[in-house]
Structure formats: C-alpha cells, structure tokens
Amino acid sequence: MKTNQDLIKNVLLQLGNSTEAQYYLDHYKDSHQVKFAVVKIGGNVIAEELSELVDSLSLLTHLGLIPIVLHGAGPQIDTEIKKQQLSIKKIEGLRVTDSKIINIIEPVINKVHVQLLEALTKVGINAKSLFNEVFSCDYLDKDKYGFVGEVNQVHLHGINKAIANKQVPVISCLGRDSDGQVMNINADIAMRKLVWNTKPAKVLFVTPTGGLLNENSEIISAIQLNNQYHNLMQQSWLHSGMKLKIQQIYQLLKPMPRKLSVSITSAQQLGKELFTHKGQGTFVSMGENINHHKVIGSSIKLKLISLLQSTFGKKLKGDFFDELDLLSIFISESGQAVAIVTKGQDGKPYMNKFAVTTLAQGQGLGKAIWEKMLNYYPEIYWRSRVNNKINTWYYKQADCSYKQNNWVVFSYGLPLSDAMSCMQAGAGYADSWQVAS
Numbered sequence: 446m447k448t449n450q451d452l453i454k455n456v457l458l459q460l461g462n463s464t465e466a467q468y469y470l471d472h473y474k475d476s477h478q479v480k481f482a483v484v485k486i487g488g489n490v491i492a493e494e495l496s497e498l499v500d501s502l503s504l505l506t507h508l509g510l511i512p513i514v515l516h517g518a519g520p521q522i523d524t525e526i527k528k529q530q531l532s533i534k535k536i537e538g539l540r541v542t543d544s545k546i547i548n549i550i551e552p553v554i555n556k557v558h559v560q561l562l563e564a565l566t567k568v569g570i571n572a573k574s575l576f577n578e579v580f581s582c583d584y585l586d587k588d589k590y591g592f593v594g595e596v597n598q599v600h601l602h603g604i605n606k607a608i609a610n611k612q613v614p615v616i617s618c619l620g621r622d623s624d625g626q627v628m629n630i631n632a633d634i635a636m637r638k639l640v641w642n643t644k645p646a647k648v649l650f651v652t653p654t655g656g657l658l659n660e661n662s663e664i665i666s667a668i669q670l671n672n673q674y675h676n677l678m679q680q681s682w683l684h685s686g687m688k689l690k691i692q693q694i695y696q697l698l699k700p701m702p703r704k705l706s707v708s709i710t711s712a713q714q715l716g717k718e719l720f721t722h723k724g725q726g727t728f729v730s731m732g733e734n735i736n737h738h739k740v741i742g743s744s745i746k747l748k749l750i751s752l753l754q755s756t757f758g759k760k761l762k763g764d765f766f767d768e769l770d771l772l773s774i775f776i777s778e779s780g781q782a783v784a785i786v787t788k789g790q791d792g793k794p795y796m797n798k799f800a801v802t803t804l805a806q807g808q809g810l811g812k813a814i815w816e817k818m819l820n821y822y823p824e825i826y827w828r829s830r831v832n833n834k835i836n837t838w839y840y841k842q843a844d845c846s847y848k849q850n851n852w853v854v855f856s857y858g859l860p861l862s863d864a865m866s867c868m869q870a871g872a873g874y875a876d877s878w879q880v881a882s
Contacts, residue, residue: 480608481510482647483637485713488518491557491649495564495714498651498678501715502613503568512606512649514572515616517632518550518557525553538689539590542629547592548631551577551619558617565613573607573614576642580620582628586873594620594628596635596824599642633693640705648697648707650690659686663882667731667809670695672816691729698731706730728809733778735817741766741774748780756800759878769797773821775814783803784818789826790870793863796827800878815842819857826856826867828874847872 534541565572582594602768607614620628631822656816660682711724770788801811841856849872856864
C-alpha cells in the first residue's frame with residue numbers, strides 16, 4: 446500500500462502548478478452546501494484501467510475530498526449475454542431487458558461492484574457499498590424495454606451517512622420498483638437523477654477516451670452548450686454514443702445552476718482535470734452569453750482595460766481606444782474573455798485584440814467568442830507575436846499566415862490576394878502597448 450508521502454508526491458506530480466491546485470482545492474472545500482463531486486465510471490474503465498482509477502480516487506480522499514461514485518458494467522454484461530448465447534438488443538441507446546437478461550444483469554453488476562470496492566480498499570480508501578440501495582423506479586416502458594427503470598426517487602440517507610463518516614459511497618446502476626422487482630437503469634439516466642438530487646460542486650465522467658473527440662479524433666478541450674450545442678448536433682462526425690453523451694449532459698446541466706460543470710476525462714488524468722485551469726479532458730458547461738457591442742460605453746471600457754492589461758501583463762497606450770475604428774466587441778458575461786474587431790486594410794475586419802483570462806481558458810469561453818465572431822465576420826485577419834503561446838491554436842484556426850519580424854499575421858476566409866494585402870499591412874501596424882520604462 447502506498448504511504449501518505451507517496452500519495453502527496455503523486456498529487457504534486459499530477460497537478461504541477463500548486464497555485465492552481467490550491468485554488469480548486471479551496472473552491473471544492475468551500476462548497477459547504479453541496480457534495481464535492483459525483484463521478485460516473487464506465488464498466489470498460491473498471492475492466493481495463495482499474496489501477497489508474499483507484500490511484501486517482503485515492504488522491505482525492507487524501508486531500509479530504511469524498512466523491513460519490515456511480516459505476517456501470519456495460520461491457521461485462523455484453524460479454525455474459527453473448528456467453529449465454531442470447532442476443533443484445535438496444536433501442537435508442539437503452540438495453541432491452543427481458544426476464545432472462547435481468548437475471549444476468551444483477552449478478553454481473555454485483556461482481557463488478559465488488560471488484561471496484563476491493564480495489565478501492567486495497568489503496569486505503571474507506572468505501573461504502575450502496576448496491577441497489579439508492580434508486581426507486583417505475584417501468585420506463587415495460588412493453589418496449591422490459592425491466593428498465595425510470596427513476597422516481599433517489600434515497601440520499603445512505604449517501605449522506607457515508608460522507609459524514611468519510612466513506613466513499615459506491616453506487617450501482619440498479620433500482621427496484623414498489624414491489625421489490627429489480628430494474629436495470631441506464632447509467633447516464635441514473636447519473637442525471639443522482640446529480641439533480643445531490644447537487645455536487647463537480648460532475649465527472651471517466652472514460653477510456655479521456656474526453657469527447659472531434660472529427661480528427663482529438664480531444665475537444667471545452668464545450669459551452671449555450672453557444673455550441675445546436676451547431677454540434679448538426680456535425681456529421683458527432684454520432685452514436687458521443688452524440689448521445691452530449692445530449693445527456695445537456696439535459697443534466699440545463700436545470701442546474703450555471704456554475705456546475707461536467708468534465709469527461711481519463712482515469713489517469715482525473716487530478717489534472719479537477720485541479721488545473723486547462724484540465725486534461727473535455728470541460729462541458731452551459732456557459733455564458735456572449736454580448737455583442739458596436740460602441741464602447743464607459744463601463745465596458747473599464748472592463749476592457751482591466752481584462753486586456755491583466756491578460757497581457759502590459760499597459761495600454763493612453764489613446765488606444767480613441768484610435769480604434771471599431772466594428773464590434775464580443776465579450777463574455779463575466780468579462781473574462783473578449784475579441785475586439787476593427788476596420789483594417791481596405792475595410793476588411795481585423796481582430797485587434799483577443800484576450801481570455803487563465804481561469805477561463807479551460808472553460809471554452811475563448812472558443813465560444815471565436816465562433817460568434819466568425820458568424821459576424823467570416824473573412825478576418827489578425828496578428829500575434831512570434832513567441833505567443835497561443836500561436837499553435839491560431840495556426841489551426843487560420844487558412845493563411847505570414848511572418849515578418851516579430852509578428853505572425855493570420856487570415857481566415859479571405860481570398861488569397863486580399864489575405865496577402867491585409868497580412869502585409871498588419872505586420873506593420875503600430876504597437877498598442879506602452880514601452881516599459
């Protein structure tokens with residue numbers, strides 16, 4: 446068994462930046478009115494990454510944080526059904542569960558449940574089994590799905606008692622109806638009901654992919670559902686289980702307070718997703734509204750000065766706003782992200798400033814503003830210093846770039862001749878910042 450010193454060392458290795466880690470640790474510990482987190486673990490993670498999973502969960506408990514753990518057993522159930530030469534049938538992502546299947550499901554889930562409990566105990570986690578003790582159900586649609594439950598009540602007594610005793614509640618995706626009949630519950634539906642009733646500070650889905658994947662099989666770092674949901678639903682690359690996951694998360698978050706978020710991450714990177722600004726998975730939130738302004742009022746001006754100067758670590762020239770030939774300002778509700786668009790070469794839109802605070806970088810605010818800006822200005826150019834860390838991302842957004850002296854100038858959507866003219870002009874624009882004395 447690992448010593449406390451080994452665990453603390455592991456914490457520091459995983460989290461890297463102690464200041465960021467402390468910020469989130471304080472945030473979670475200050476959430477006195479709510480549980481810390483609900484963590485949903487798929488059966489495939491238990492089958493293939495159990496050691497990494499329990500190590501990550503042990504970090505949380507040694508930091509004094511008690512997660513509520515809900516697990517599934519989908520792959521294990523499939524294996525046993527095939528072994529018994531029965532057919533696997535699903536309708537709209539839900540497993541059709543007849544009397545033969547329900548008699549297979551309960552012992553399989555119990556076996557996975559015990560396996561998880563034993564692994565948690567082995568690394569020193571005080572876990573509390575709540576096997577089929579949390580959900581009361583009605584039939585979702587007996588004729589269509591069989592013994593599949595629609596949760597009508599979540600029993601919190603066992604969860605609250607476990608947390609009070611500093612035990613990690615471990616919950617299975619099973620329930621009972623009023624007659625005691627065992628019901629199979631879809632794990633994501635169970636998760637939604639559990640979150641709505643426990644009101645945690647954080648929601649996590651632990652998956653083998655470590656996040657939601659885009660068309661290039663790359664992890665999407667953040668999704669703001671208010672701004673991106675309908676567009677995502679129209680993407681051809683988003684389908685099957687991944688599309689269903691986004692829909693279910695949308696349903697989960699929609700009635701909850703705006704501050705609640707969902708993280709989809711891997712067993713190994715659970716700590717980084719919880720305790721760093723940029724995370725190590727997909728951060729999903731309902732997000733903020735992006736406000737669009739055509740003029741700079743005095744209150745907006747103060748917000749812009751504060752945001753720009755704190756983000757860039759420099760002081761703007763005194764006449765910066767007086768010199769702007771403004772087209773648009775796109776700013777988040779919280780004032781943590783902004784894009785300023787002005788008239789550039791031949792009247793073409795020029796993104797004069799783009800700023801996102803460190804905290805907001807992991808929340809998808811910059812991406813949300815970027816997409817709204819492109820809806821208004823599908824032809825645009827901008828520049829960045831050659832050593833700017835964001836340039837890797839800028840190259841992905843641009844379809845053309847040009848390097849001159851200390852600047853890289855990018856363009857998107859412009860015909861090549863216009864792009865070259867704009868980019869060459871952009872490389873020669875005066876600096877916006879005061880020279881340090």
